Amino acid sequence: MNEHGALIWNELSTGDTTAASAFYSAVLPVTTATTEIPGAEGYIEFKVDGRAVAGMMDLSALPPGTTPNWLPYFQVDDADEIQAAATRAGAPSWPRPSI
Numbered sequence: 001m002n003e004h005g006a007l008i009w010n011e012l013s014t015g016d017t018t019a020a021s022a023f024y025s026a027v028l029p030v031t032t033a034t035t036e037i038p039g040a041e042g043y044i045e046f047k048v049d050g051r052a053v054a055g056m057m058d059l060s061a062l063p064p065g066t067t068p069n070w071l072p073y074f075q076v077d078d079a080d081e082i083q084a085a086a087t088r089a090g091a092p093s094w095p096r097p098s099i
Contacts (some may be wrong), residue, residue: 002075009073012056013066016042020056032056 014020021032021044030046030053037043040061042094046054059066076082089094 004075004077006075008074010054011073013059013062013071013073014056014068014070015059017042017056017058030054056069063097 012020024030024046025032028046030048032044032046035043035045035052035055040057042058042061045052046056059068081091082088
């Protein structure tokens with residue numbers, strides 16, 4: 001956790017956050033709660049023992065045609081170096097958003 005290469009967050013984009021909340025709460029030891037994030041209204045967190053472990057948003061907040069998906073996030077020491085290594089390995093190149 002919180003080290004280079006570690007999975008640090010997962011985010012679900014779905015067309016039915018109510019059904020997804022019910023499903024994941026039934027099969028995993030998680031609860032869900034809407035979180036107030038400016039610019040991400042309606043964002044939902046999955047929580048374990050009160051600690052946020054993943055997030056969820058409605059597809060309507062994303063570009064048209066986006067299909068339901070899980071997006072994993074990884075901790076890296078140097079995002080530019082990781083992008084360069086991926087490009088060297090044949091991944092497409094795109095501009096990295098400013099954080």
